[in-house]
């Protein structure tokens with residue numbers, strides 16, 4: 001696994017270990033869900049557990065056909081090439097040295113899976129094009145996941161746009177960047193051990209605790225407190241005047257502390273972990289789209305029937321995220337609430353301290369130090 005240097009050098013993560021993060025949309029779970037499975041065993045048992053978890057959280061994959069691998073569909077090849085081109089242009093403007101993180105990707109199509117940018121494609125993959133390897137499909141076609149499917153490094157495992165919540169090519173590219181950010185999180189030295197040290201698994205070795213942790217979402221008083229905190233956050237973000245913004249941000253910090261103080265210690269750790277991991281992944285997805293406003297796609301990408309312009313997509317996504325946050329209730333959204341909420345905290349931090357990201361990996365699993 002890569003060791004990040006420079007600003008992330010002082011990370012408090014310990015020794016490097018495998019872990020995986022995934023997002024499984026369109027399953028029996030309500031919306032895009034991102035899960036992270038960490039097993040305590042070695043890579044082989046770990047991988048078994050990861051696949052088991054996928055199969056219980058997503059529709060079962062079709063039985064693996066024995067047919068020879070198909071060729072990569074031309075539109076998929078164009079999108080994947082565009083992803084790497086786009087990532088190269090924007091990633092280090094958002095997270096320093098992000099480009100040092102390997103970005104292997106497995107595209108899941110109806111019959112075939114295509115692997116690219118992987119340092120050592122497993123033997124069941126056959127080369128079908130330059131840096132593309134294929135095998136019969138194993139994973140669900142609607143998968144959105146990042147995990148070391150073949151051992152480290154973590155692999156983005158994703159379906160074609162029409163089969164995922166992204167639906168079309170341009171949103172899909174930024175979902176892939178969201179997953180690529182999980183690769184950056186996973187690549188931090190000691191990510192696995194640090195997650196284990198949270199002590200939240202309570203005997204679960206499948207990683208499902210990350211979805212199923214019994215956070216008190218339904219607590220009415222907590223729900224009201226969350227709604228108030230959410231509204232204070234939105235009010236601060238809406239304020240253009242610097243002095244008024246500073247006052248609202250100070251109010252937000254105080255309310256945030258009060259809100260977190262009423263949580264049991266493990267509940268607080270869990271919520272902080274989710275905000276750090278998924279909220280900031282969503283934030284990264286939005287700011288990457290904004291950073292790509294001036295991006296000029298290749299002619300082949302622009303000619304795709306479902307390609308939409310980059311110029312305004314980031315702005316639209318920010319507005320949609322904040323609009324969604326307005327209506328988020330803890331009792332109904334449950335864990336999914338952390339996506340727009342944590343994303344909005346990232347927006348707030350950008351205004352409070354443009355250098356906040358320098359400390360993100362030094363403070364794993366909590367944004368608390370930035371709100372002191």
Ligand SMILES: [Zn+2]
Nearest residue numbers: 023034278281
């Ligand atoms: Zn995610």
